[in-house]
Amino acid sequence: MASKLHQLQAKACQASQFVAKHGCSYYKQLMEKNKQYVVEPPTVEKCNLLSKQLFYTRLASIPGRYESFWKELDCVKQLWKNRQELKVEDAGIAALFGLECYAWYCAGEIVGRGFTFTGYYP
CATH class of the missing domain: 1.10.287 (Helix Hairpins)
Structure with a gap:
């Protein structure tokens, strides 16, 4: 058990060293590549607004998903009725x-x- 703990600590140390060495450049590269998704200004209020928009947009999509579910179920029922032709x-x-x-x-x-x-x- 102690040897596994030592191995885990060694791997965690290696990972933290890798992140310390390459993390900053990776972060800059990632942010540059995805800057079209960043909302300006990046404030707490803007984050709260976006989270509310996401929540209510997903909530508004429930009727469409419900309707799609029943259409799919009707398709499966139709296939089951005509299973001899399957x-x-x-x-x-x-x-x-x-x-x-x-x-x-x-x-x-x-x-x-x-x-x-x-x-x-x-």
């Missing part, structure tokens, strides 16, 4: 989608358990 490609895509959802579920469970595969080990 092509092999469509069934394969649906199977891959289900497999992907299951894989994300499994990955989430593994991450939730602290990256252990068989359970919790203190």
